[in-house]
Amino acid sequence: MDAIADRAFTESQTNPAHKLVDETPSLLAVVVDINPLEWRKLEKEQSVSLKQVVSSIIVMLNSHLSLNSSNHVALYIANSYSHGAQLIYPRTESSKSTRFLHTPGMYRQFRFIDGSIVDTIEHLLNEQPDTLLQLIGREQGKQHIKGTLAGAMSMALCHINKIQQSDELNALKSRLLVVSISDDSTLPYVSVMNTIFASQKMKISVDVCKLGPSSTFLQQAADATNGVYIYITQPEGLIQYLTTALFIDPMLRPIIVLPTDESIDFRASCFITNKVIDVGYVCSVCLCILSVIPEDEKCPTCHSKFDHNLITKLKRKPKVLPLKKKDKELGDKNGTATPESA
Amino acid sequence: MDLDPEFAPSPEHSEDENNDDGKKAPDALKGANGAYAWEDQYRRSWDIVQEDESGSIESIVSGLVESQKKRYMKNITPFQRGIIRTMVLVLDFSNVMMEKDFRPNRVSVMISNAIEFVGEFFDQNPISQLSIVIMRNGVAQLVSEVSGNPHDHIEALKNIRKLEPQGYPSLQNALEMCRGLLLHVASHCTREVLVIFGALFTSDPGNIHKTIQDLVREKITVRVIGLTAQVAVCQELCRMTNYGDLKNSYHVVLYEQHFKELFMDAVTPLAVTKVESQKKDGFTLVKMGFPSRVSDNQPTFCSCHSKAVYGGYICPNCKSKVCVLPTVCPCCDLMLILSTHLARSYHHLFPLKLFQEVPVSEEYSSSHCFGCQTQFPPGVAPSTRREYHTSSRYRCQDCAKDFCIDCDVFIHEVLHNCPGCEADSRKL
Numbered sequence: 001m002d003a004i005a006d007r008a009f010t011e012s013q014t015n016p017a018h019k020l021v022d023e024t025p026s027l028l029a030v031v032v033d034i035n036p037l038e039w040r041k042l043e044k045e046q047s048v049s050l051k052q053v054v055s056s057i058i059v060m061l062n063s064h065l066s067l068n069s070s071n072h073v074a075l076y077i078a079n080s081y082s083h084g085a086q087l088i089y090p091r092t093e094s095s096k097s098t099r100f101l102h103t104p105g106m107y108r109q110f111r112f113i114d115g116s117i118v119d120t121i122e123h124l125l126n127e128q129p130d131t132l133l134q135l136i137g138r139e140q141g142k143q144h145i146k147g148t149l150a151g152a153m154s155m156a157l158c159h160i161n162k163i164q165q166s167d168e169l170n171a172l173k174s175r176l177l178v179v180s181i182s183d184d185s186t187l188p189y190v191s192v193m194n195t196i197f198a199s200q201k202m203k204i205s206v207d208v209c210k211l212g213p214s215s216t217f218l219q220q221a222a223d224a225t226n227g228v229y230i231y232i233t234q235p236e237g238l239i240q241y242l243t244t245a246l247f248i249d250p251m252l253r254p255i256i257v258l259p260t261d262e263s264i265d266f267r268a269s270c271f272i273t274n275k276v277i278d279v280g281y282v283c284s285v286c287l288c289i290l291s292v293i294p295e296d297e298k299c300p301t302c303h304s305k306f307d308h309n310l311i312t313k314l315k316r317k318p319k320v321l322p323l324k325k326k327d328k329e330l331g332d333k334n335g336t337a338t339p340e341s342a
Numbered sequence: 343m344d345l346d347p348e349f350a351p352s353p354e355h356s357e358d359e360n361n362d363d364g365k366k367a368p369d370a371l372k373g374a375n376g377a378y379a380w381e382d383q384y385r386r387s388w389d390i391v392q393e394d395e396s397g398s399i400e401s402i403v404s405g406l407v408e409s410q411k412k413r414y415m416k417n418i419t420p421f422q423r424g425i426i427r428t429m430v431l432v433l434d435f436s437n438v439m440m441e442k443d444f445r446p447n448r449v450s451v452m453i454s455n456a457i458e459f460v461g462e463f464f465d466q467n468p469i470s471q472l473s474i475v476i477m478r479n480g481v482a483q484l485v486s487e488v489s490g491n492p493h494d495h496i497e498a499l500k501n502i503r504k505l506e507p508q509g510y511p512s513l514q515n516a517l518e519m520c521r522g523l524l525l526h527v528a529s530h531c532t533r534e535v536l537v538i539f540g541a542l543f544t545s546d547p548g549n550i551h552k553t554i555q556d557l558v559r560e561k562i563t564v565r566v567i568g569l570t571a572q573v574a575v576c577q578e579l580c581r582m583t584n585y586g587d588l589k590n591s592y593h594v595v596l597y598e599q600h601f602k603e604l605f606m607d608a609v610t611p612l613a614v615t616k617v618e619s620q621k622k623d624g625f626t627l628v629k630m631g632f633p634s635r636v637s638d639n640q641p642t643f644c645s646c647h648s649k650a651v652y653g654g655y656i657c658p659n660c661k662s663k664v665c666v667l668p669t670v671c672p673c674c675d676l677m678l679i680l681s682t683h684l685a686r687s688y689h690h691l692f693p694l695k696l697f698q699e700v701p702v703s704e705e706y707s708s709s710h711c712f713g714c715q716t717q718f719p720p721g722v723a724p725s726t727r728r729e730y731h732t733s734s735r736y737r738c739q740d741c742a743k744d745f746c747i748d749c750d751v752f753i754h755e756v757l758h759n760c761p762g763c764e765a766d767s768r769k770l
Binding site: 293304 | 426465530614624625628629631632633634635655658659680681682684685686687688691692711713715745746748749758759760761762764766767
C-alpha cells in the first residue's frame with residue numbers, strides 16, 4: 001500500500017498550488033472594438049480584417065465553452081458609431097431563432113454562437129449611418145467621437161457582478177478580454193480608470209489584445225488586474241495568440257508566469273499641454289496634473305486660487321554659486337555668493 | 343421614555359428632544375403611523391404576503407427581497423474635498439471594551455471593523471497616510487506610525503487582537519499624542535482624528551479643554567464614534583474642531599451594522615468647509631514625480647528599505663530606486679506616485695448621479711436591465727397593485743437607461759461609471 005501512496009498523491013496534499021488547479025467553470029467576457037474608422041485604417045496598413053478577427057474570436061469562445069460544460073461566454077462590442085457599446089451574445093431577446101438548431105456534424109451550441117454573433121455584427125455594420133461615410137471622407141482629427149470601450153467594459157462588469165452575487169453561479173470565475181484597435185485619445189480617462197479599479201476590486205483579470213496603436217490605459221488595466229497585455233505584431237496568427245497567451249484561466253493565474261509586457265509607461269500627461277511628463281505639479285483640490293505653473297496662479301480645471309508664497313517657492317530656481325576668482329579677489333571680503341551676483 | 347439629552351442614543355435625537363415635548367417624532371425616527379417607530383404596531387411578515395390574481399406570490403416576494411437591499415443613498419453634491427489626508431485612528435482599549443453588547447465583545451468587533459476600514463481607506467485614498475493609537479490604562483499607546491502602507495497597519499491591528507483591554511481611557515492623552523503625530527504634516531494635507539470611544543468618561547491628567555483649544559489652533563478635525571451614548575466632552579470636542587458641525591462629526595452606534603457603516607463613512611474624504619476655504623489665502627500646488635517602472639534580471643537594492651529586489655520604480659528626480667509606491671523619495675524628498683493613484687480619488691470629486699426609482703405602472707419602456715441584462719418583472723395592473731410592488735427599475739437621469747437594484751448598488755459603490763452614459767458614443 002505504501003507504494004501506491006506515491007509522490008504524486010502526497011504532493012497534491014501538501015502543495016497548495018495543486019489544489020488551486022481545479023475544474024471550476026469560468027466566464028469569459030470579450031469586448032471587441034469595432035470602430036469603423038480605425039478598422040479602415042488598419043485594413044489598409046496591415047493584412048488583417050474585422051472578418052478574420054471575428055472568426056478568431058468565435059474560435060476562442062467555442063474552445064472556451066468546450067473546456068468545461070458549465071463555462072459561459074459573453075461578447076460585447078464597443079465603439080460602434082451608431083450603437084455605442086452593446087451586448088452581442090448572449091442575446092436577451094426571446095426571439096432565439098431556431099434556424100441554427102439543425103446542423104449535422106456540429107455541436108449545436110457552437111453553431112448557435114457562430115450564427116448569432118455573425119448575424120448581429122453583420123446587421124450592425126450594415127446599419128452604420130450614412131454620416132459615417134462623410135466622416136471617413138473628412139479630415140482626420142476634427143471629428144471627436146467618444147470611445148465607448150469603457151461603457152462595454154462597465155456593462156461586462158455589471159454582468160459579472162450579478163453572477164458573483166447570484167447563489168447558483170457564484171463559483172463561476174470570470175475574466176475579461178479586450179480586443180482593442182483604437183488609440184487612447186478616444187477614451188474618456190476617468191471612466192476607463194474607474195473600470196480598471198472596479199475590476200481590480202472584484203479581482204477580475206483584464207487581458208488586452210492590442211492591434212493598431214498601443215494603449216497606455218489598457219496596459220495599466222492589464223497590469224493592475226494581473227492580466228496579460230499583448231501587442232499583436234503578426235495579426236495573421238491572431239488565433240494562436242487568443243488560444244494560448246490570452247487563454248489563461250483565472251484559476252491558473254497564480255501559478256503561471258504571464259506572457260505580458262513588463263515595462264509599462266506609468267507617466268502622466270499634463271492637463272494643459274497634453275505632454276507626457278515625469279515630474280509635475282498636482283493641484284491639491286482637484287488633483288489635476290500640470291507640467292507648468294499657470295501664469296494666473298489659478299488651477300485651470302477647478303479655478304481655485306493657489307497660495308502665492310508657495311508658488312514663488314516652487315518657481316525658485318536652484319542657486320548656482322559662482323566660482324571664486326582666484327587671482328585678485330582672494331583678499332576680497334569672503335567670496336560667498338549673494339543672490340544679486342547669481 | 344425618559345431621555346437625558348446628554349445621553350440620548352443618537353445626535354439627531356438629542357437636539358430635537360430639546361425643542362419638542364416628545365409628542366411629535368422627528369422625521370428620522372418616524373414610524374408608519376406618524377409617531378415614534380417603536381410605538382408602531384408590530385407587523386407580522388406573513389400578513390404582508392398576499393397572492394396576486396394568478397395565485398402566485400412571486401412578484402410580492404421579489405418586491406420584499408428588493409426592499410431589504412439597501413440602495414445607495416449618499417449625498418452626491420460635488421464638494422471640494424481634502425483629498426490628501428493624514429488621519430490618526432484612536433481606538434478605545436479600556437476595560438469597558440470587554441462589554442458583550444456586540445458579539446463576542448466590543449473590542450473584537452472594533453478591531454475587525456478597523457481592519458476593514460484600513461483596507462478601504464487606502465483603496466480610496468491612496469495618497470493619504472494613517473496612524474493608529476490606542477487608549478489603555480489611562481495612557482495613549484502608539485500602535486503604528488504615520489505611514490501610507492496598509493499592510494503595516496493591518497499587521498499592527500492583528501497583533502493587538504491578543505491585547506486585553508485594561509484600565510481607564512484618557513481622551514486627553516490620546517489627543518495630545520495625535521497632536522504630536524500630526525504636527526509635521528504639510529499644509530496641503532488634512533489633519534484628521536477618528537476616535538472610537540466606548541467609555542462614558544475620560545480620566546485625564548490635565549485640562550482637556552486646553553487640549554481641544556490646541557487642536558482647533560492646529561486645524562485638526564476630530565470625529566468621534568461613540569459606542570455607548572453621547573458624552574458632553576466629545577460633543578464639545580467635535581463641535582469645536584468641526585466648525586460647529588456636530589451632525590456629521592459625532593455619531594453613536596445604534597446596532598452592529600451601523601457601527602460598520604459609521605466607520606466606512608470616514609473613508610470618504612471630508613468636504614472643505616466654507617470657513618476654511620475663505621480663511622486660506624490659496625490652495626497648494628504639490629510637486630510630484632511620476633516614476634517609470636523598471637524590471638531587471640538581477641536584484642538591486644532599493645533606497646527605501648535597503649532590500650535587494652527585482653525591478654522597482656526609478657525616481658525621475660534623483661534616479662534612485664524605490665520598491666513600493668506611493669512614497670516619498672528617500673533621497674530627494676519628492677512625492678512619488680502613479681497617475682493611477684490620483685485617478686482613484688476622482689470619484690470623490692466627481693460623484694456619479696443617483697438613479698431614480700421608476701414609479702410602478704402598467705407598462706414600462708424597458709424589459710431588461712441595461713447593465714446585467716436580467717429581465718425585469720412586467721408591469722402591474724392598478725387593480726392588483728400591492729404595497730410591496732416595485733418597478734424594480736432604477737433610471738439614470740442622463741441616459742434614461744434602466745438598471746436593476748444589484749447593478750444600481752454596484753455602479754454607485756464600486757464602478758462609479760454609468761454604463762448607459764458610457765455606452766453612448768454621441769454624448770461627450
